[in-house]
Amino acid sequence: MFNVETIRKDFPILHRQVNGKPLVYFDNAATSQTPQQVMDAIVEYYSNYNANIHRGVHSLSQEATDKYEQARLTIQKHFNAKASHEIIMTSGTTHGINLVASGFTTLLKKGDEVIVSALEHHSNIVPWQMLCERTGAILRVLPMNDEGELVMAAYADLLSEKTKLVFVNHISNALGTINPIKQIIEQAHAVGAAVLVDGAQACPHLKPDVQALDVDFYVTSAHKMCGPTGVGMLYGKEDWLNKLPAYQGGGEMIAEVTFEKTTYADLPHKFEAGTPNICGGIAFGAAIDYMNHIGFENIATYEHELLEYATAQLLEIEGLKIYGTAKEKTSVISFNLKGIHPYDVGTLLDKMGVAVRTGHHCAQPIMDYYKIPGTVRASFAFYNTKQEIDTLVSGVKKAKMMLS
Incomplete structure (x- = not known):
């Protein structure tokens, strides 16, 4: 049975704090975390x-x-x-x-x-x-x-x-x-x-x-x-x-x-x-x-749930735009807040313990296509939770309020 709380126990880094807050690691597309077994x-x-x-x-x-x-x-x-x-x-x-x-x-x-x-x-x-x-x-x-x-x-x-x-x-x-x-x-x-x-x-x-x-x-x-x-x-x-x-x-x-x-x-x-x-x-x-051992079918099913949940929650924030709305996609959300530079959003999220990636993600032609300097990218793995997504959403709302 897939149990995310049991899986999270395999990853020591998920239990540390960043800037006095519990770490929420959403930079999995850059590098994933390493379980104790490895x-x-x-x-x-x-x-x-x-x-x-x-x-x-x-x-x-x-x-x-x-x-x-x-x-x-x-x-x-x-x-x-x-x-x-x-x-x-x-x-x-x-x-x-x-x-x-x-x-x-x-x-x-x-x-x-x-x-x-x-x-x-x-x-x-x-x-x-x-x-x-x-x-x-x-x-x-x-x-x-x-x-x-x-x-x-x-x-x-x-x-x-x-x-x-x-x-x-x-x-x-x-x-x-x-x-x-x-x-x-x-x-x-x-x-x-x-x-x-x-x-x-x-x-x-x-x-x-x-x-x-x-x-x-x-x-x-x-x-x-x-x-x-x-x-x-x-x-x-x-x-x-x-x-x-x-x-x-x-x-x-x-x-x-x-x-x-x-x-x-x-x-x-x-x-x-x-x-x-x-x-x-x-x-x-x-x-x-x-x-x-966890199973890639289990991973795909769970990560799709995270993607749908995060997408719905983020789109409720006025002025937030998601880039990349393909019918077939995996658990990555690139977004911007209107009028706010992605670097500033990422910096404030880090202060709240939320790790995301900002910039062009080594894919500058994509950003040139959209005529933007970059995006905030939240990328989810099978050891992330909906509660962590709630923390991200709350952080984005706070960043919008502080930076608007």
């Missing part, structure tokens, strides 16, 4: 089997290797990848995107086209701009509408035999929009284009099946899903990963090195140069196990 996995690693992996014959090294590779298997099973070597351990979503962008430098030519959506995080815009600068490829933008949804009719017009790559987030970090990535992938494949999906905002809320989606590349970060910072994963179809050149040179990613020639290791090690974030990878696996 912290215990981190402490266990450093307390009992801290050693480098894959190279040692001693017991600690073998134990650390087994735990790290077990985490890779956990990630493979969670995302339903066909093989564990299709899971590349990275430092996070941005690392995975840049790895793929770097690899396609050798596969694109002048005049080729790549498509990004108007809803992207900067991490899924800038690497492709850099790729186009290196190769002479042309960047096309799939537009959005006032509701924060992608204009799919325009997507059909953008696709052609020149399209080689399509990049889209599964869920918008700024607006919470859930994009129709299955349709996007199918239409891209129809013209022979590959697709990379940024799943950083999706993976805390739903369970992507990379084989069912038939996606070519999928990236995410552990710290969005109750894990530590500095670790994530890139899923890539084996054929595509074999086509891409090595991203970095160093230890672990080699088969044989001489001064005349170096040959590279097989997947996944080809893309994992140097000593990895061993503890982080193990903790990533522990975080996935924790979330699966």
Whole structure:
């Protein structure tokens, strides 16, 4: 049974105070909080089997290797990848995107086209701009509408035999929009284009099946899903990963090195140069196990209740406007109070113990579309409560009264 009060006991940070008030943490889209079970996995690693992996014959090294590779298997099973070597351990979503962008430098030519959506995080815009600068490829933008949804009719017009790559987030970090990535992938494949999906905002809320989606590349970060910072994963179809050149040179990613020639290791090690974030990878696996124990269907149902409740309560405040009203969205609300800068609202909410994000959320093109400097973003997780939403609403009303 899903019991939020029981779940909250797993998160020590939720019981602290900020500025003399009980913490209300609504910045989950930036990073989620970490349960004790994941912290215990981190402490266990450093307390009992801290050693480098894959190279040692001693017991600690073998134990650390087994735990790290077990985490890779956990990630493979969670995302339903066909093989564990299709899971590349990275430092996070941005690392995975840049790895793929770097690899396609050798596969694109002048005049080729790549498509990004108007809803992207900067991490899924800038690497492709850099790729186009290196190769002479042309960047096309799939537009959005006032509701924060992608204009799919325009997507059909953008696709052609020149399209080689399509990049889209599964869920918008700024607006919470859930994009129709299955349709996007199918239409891209129809013209022979590959697709990379940024799943950083999706993976805390739903369970992507990379084989069912038939996606070519999928990236995410552990710290969005109750894990530590500095670790994530890139899923890539084996054929595509074999086509891409090595991203970095160093230890672990080699088969044989001489001064005349170096040959590279097989997947996944080809893309994992140097000593990895061993503890982080193990903790990533522990975080996935924790979330699966709660159940992603339970998480989705409960977070939808929070979203509907918060939306209704906030819209009762005169002068409050919500940006991102897609029919399909997750538990993110971006809003502004008329005539008040979002930074000022966020600062006052912090004084009341409420943590929200303000600004353009690394999605400046979205803010430019709405002609605003940014928004106040409240993002909810399965460990938040309706009582905390009441505190947020009360704080927004107080901020409006003080700043108007």
